[in-house]
Amino acid sequence: MSQSLHNVIQQAEKIILGKPQQIRLALACLLARGHLLIEDLPGVGKTTLAHVLSRTLGLQFQRIQFTSDLLPADILGVSVYQRDNGKFEFHPGPIFAQMILADEINRATPKAQSALLEAMEEQQVTVEGKTRPLPSPFFVIATQNPAYQIGTYALPESQLDRFLMRIQMGYPDAQAERGLLSGVDRREIVAQLTPQMESSELLAMQKSAREIFVSPALLDYVQAILRYTREAARFTHGLSPRAGLALLSASRAWALLDGRDAVIPEDVQAILPGVVSHRLQAVGEYSKQNSDVLVRELVEAVAIP
C-alpha cells in the first residue's frame, strides 16, 4: 500500500475512533469508483466520516442536505438570466464537486433522489439540453436514516443497486466512546487536517485497483456465491450479474488496500457484507434476521473451491 493511503487511514482512525473497518470499506468503495450509502441513526459519525475523507484526500467537498421540499434544480443547478449580456448563464449546483455528502437522502422525494442517482450513474448532468461532465474523481456518500423513522421515502431496490456498498456505523465501543467524550471537538480537528494526496494520485490508484489480478479459482468462488444466493430458499431473489461485478471491483480495491496484487477469497469475504446486504432480501422465517447474520450465514454456506 502506498504511503499516502496509509496516512489517510491513520488520520481518519485518529478522528473516528473504533471504526477501522468502516473507514477501510469507505476507502475501498472510493477506490473501486463506487458510491457509498451509510445507514444508521443520526449522530453516530456518518457526516464526520465524509468530512474526514474529503479533507485527507484533498477533494472538493459539497454537502447537500436532503429535505422533503428539495428540488432537482437545487442539486443540479439552474440557468439564470444575465441582464448585462442578455443571456442565460448556468449556475452549477452543489453536485459539481468531487465529493458529495448527500445527507439523509431518504427524506427527499423520489424526484429529487433520482436526480442525484442519475448523476451518480452517468457521471454527468444534463440541464436544459446541455450535458455537463462532473468532476473526476467523483464520489458520493449518501446517508440515510433507518426506514422505520418518520418522514422517510425509502429508496427502491433498483436505486439501492446504484450504491456499491451500504455500511452501518454502529455505536462505538466503551473505550472509543470514552476517547470521543474526553477528547477535543472533532470539528476543530477536521478543520486542521491536511490533504495527504493529490486527486491525480487518487485517480492513479483507482486505475491500479482495476488492474488487480483475479484468478479463475477466485472467479469460481464468486460464482459459487452468486449461485448460492440464487438457489437458496432464504432469499427472495439472487444476486444479479451487476452485483457480481460489484463484488469483484470492491474485492480488487480491498486487495489494493491490503497491498496485494491479486484478490484472495478473504478479500471477497471482507467486502461481502457491504456489497450484498442491501441487494439481498430474506424470505419468510429468515426475514426477521439481521442482515449481518444473513451475510455471515452466506459466507459460511459457500465453500471455497
Added chain:
Amino acid sequence: MNKALTYGLLLSILMVIAPHAEHLPLWVSSLCLGLLLWRTYLTYSSNPLPKRWLLMLITFAGTGGIAVNFHTLFGREVGVTLLMLLATLKLMELRKPRDAMVLIYLSCFIIITNFFYSQSIPTALYMLATLMVIVTAWVHLQAPNIALKPRLRIAAVLLMQALPLTLILFILFPRVQGPLWGMPQDAYASSGLDDKMSPGSLSRLSLSEAVAFRVSYEGKPPLRNQMYWRGPVLWEFDGRTWTLGRTALTSPPKFTELGQEIDYVVTLEPHNKIWLFALDVPNKLSVPVTLTYDFQVLRKEPVTARLRYTARSNLSYRANLQEATRQLQRGLQLPKLYNPRAQKLAAEWRANSANDAAIVRTALSYFNQQGFQYTLEPPLLGVHSVDDFMFGSKQGFCEHYASAFVFLMRAANVPARVVTGYQGGEFNDVGNYYIVRQSDAHAWAEVWLEGQGWVRVDPTGAIAPERVQLGLSASVLSNAALPFMARNPPQWMRDLRLNWDTLANQWNQWVLGYDTERQFAFLTRLGMESITWQKIALNMLAGLGLVIALFALFMLRHLITHQPDKVQAAWLKLCRKLAKYGLPRAAHEGALDYAERIAAARPELADVFFDLAVRYSALRYGANQDEQARHEFLQRAAALKV
C-alpha cells in the same frame, strides 16, 4: 422436520391417495383425509406430533376395521387399502429424515397401484405429476437450502435422466403372457352386453358412452346397414327375459354362397365375457376361437385385457340351408301361458299367409303401420310384456321390437331367435377407424326360412329406419335422455373427441398393447434373431448397464476436469493433517484466516504456517505462476511437522 418439506410430503401422500379415494371403503378415505388435515394443522401450528400409544391405537383399530370390512387381510384390495392407511399414518410420526425417506419410497411404490384401476393416458399423466411432486420432496430432503424453482428443475432433470432407462425397460422387459399383475375380475365390472335380455336392458346400456371396441377396415368399409356385430344369440324366452338356453348341439354352421369378403381389425375393450365380436358372418379370425352353431365367436377364457384381432367376414351368405330339427324346435319354443293376444294375432297371420316369408312381411308392415314409436324411455310393461307392448304402449327400444317380433314369429310357427350385439358405430376421420360404443348396442332377429336358411330381420328398421342407417342420435327425439355426446354435439367438440379417441387408440395399441407378440415383432424388425426371453433379458441388462456407464463416465469426466491441482492438493493435505489435531479448516475459511486461527491455537506453528498460507494464496490466486515458487511451496508443505 422442516415445515416446507412436511407440506411437500403431505402433498405427495394426498396426490398418491386421491385417485384411490373412490374405491377405498368410505371410512378409510375419510380417516386418511382426517389424518392429513390433522397433520397439516399440526405443522401449521407447530404443535407436537401425537403420542405413540395413540398412533398404535389408530393403527390397530384401522387394521382391525379393514379386516372386518373385507373379511380377510390378504388380497389386492385389502393390500392397497392397508398401504394407503399406513402411509398416511407414517406421516404422523415424521421425526427424522429417515422417516421422510421411508415415506418417499412408499409413495413411489403406492402410485403404481393406480394401474390396478386405470391405465388411461390421464392416469399416466397424473402419475407423472405425482412422481414429480415426490421427487421434488426428495430433492428437498437431500438439499434443504435450495429454493422451490431450482428444486423443481433438479427434480425435472432427474426424471428426464430416468427416461432412457425407462425406454429400455419398456422395450426390453420380458413380457409375461397376459397382464403382469393378473388383472382381476372386478377391474372390469363395467357394463357391456349381457347373455340375457329383458325389456329395458339395452336402452339402459345405450346411455353409456364407453367404448366397446374399435374397428378399422381394410379397404372400403361396408354400408352402415351391413354393420351388424353379432354378440350372444338368445333362444329361450320365459315371458319376460330372453336367455341363451342350453343345447348339446355343437355342429358348426354351414355357410354357402359366400360373397362380399371384407377384412378388418378389431381392438376389443375388455368386457370380461368370452364372446368376441365379428361382422356377420365371420370367416376367419387371427385368435383361436370356436364358431358356434348360431355363429357366435367364442374364446376359451373371458376377455380381461384389451384384445386386438384381425378378422375376415362375408357380408352376403346363406346360413344353414339344412337345419337340424332339434334346432328348429328350439326356435319355436314359447311360454304358452303368456301374451294370449299376441298369440292370437300370430295365428291369424298364419291362417292368412301363403308361406313363412309372407308372415315376416306382414309382421314388419304391422310394426310400420300401427303407430309404433322408437324411444329410449319406454313405459314399464306388465306380466304379458309382449301384449302390453303390442296393444298398449306401442313404445319401445330395439329389445322390445326384437323380442315381440321373435315371439310373434314363433307363435306363427316360424323358427326365430333373438340376436344381440352392436350396430353401426361412429367414424373417426382423424384416425380412420370406427368407434363402437355401448350406446350402439342393438338387438335384432333371425328367422329360418325354407330355402334361405337363417335370415336377419331387423324389426327396428321397420319402425325407425334411421337407427340402422344413421345411428342412434338420428332416431330418437333430441330431448331423450341420450348421453350428451351421443346427441349431436357441436363440430369442434366432435373433432376434439375424435382426436382424443385417436390418441387413446394409439396409446392402447402401442403402449398398453405392447405384448410379447409385438415385442418380438419389434425386435425382429430391429434385427434381433431367434428371440428368446432370456436373450431379451440379457439385452435389457446390457442396455441398462450401458446407459448407467455413460452417465457415470460423464460424471467422472466432470470430476477429472475439476481435479485439484498439485498446489491445492498439497494445501488440502496440510489442512487434513491439522484437522487431525483438532484444528480443521472450515470449508469457507480462507488460507490467511485459517493461518491466523492456527497461530492463535498453536503459536509454535505460527510463522511456518503463515508463510505457507501466504505462498498458497499467491500461487492459487496470484497472476505470477512461478515454477520455482510452486516447487518451494510443495516442498515446505510436505516438510511441515505438526
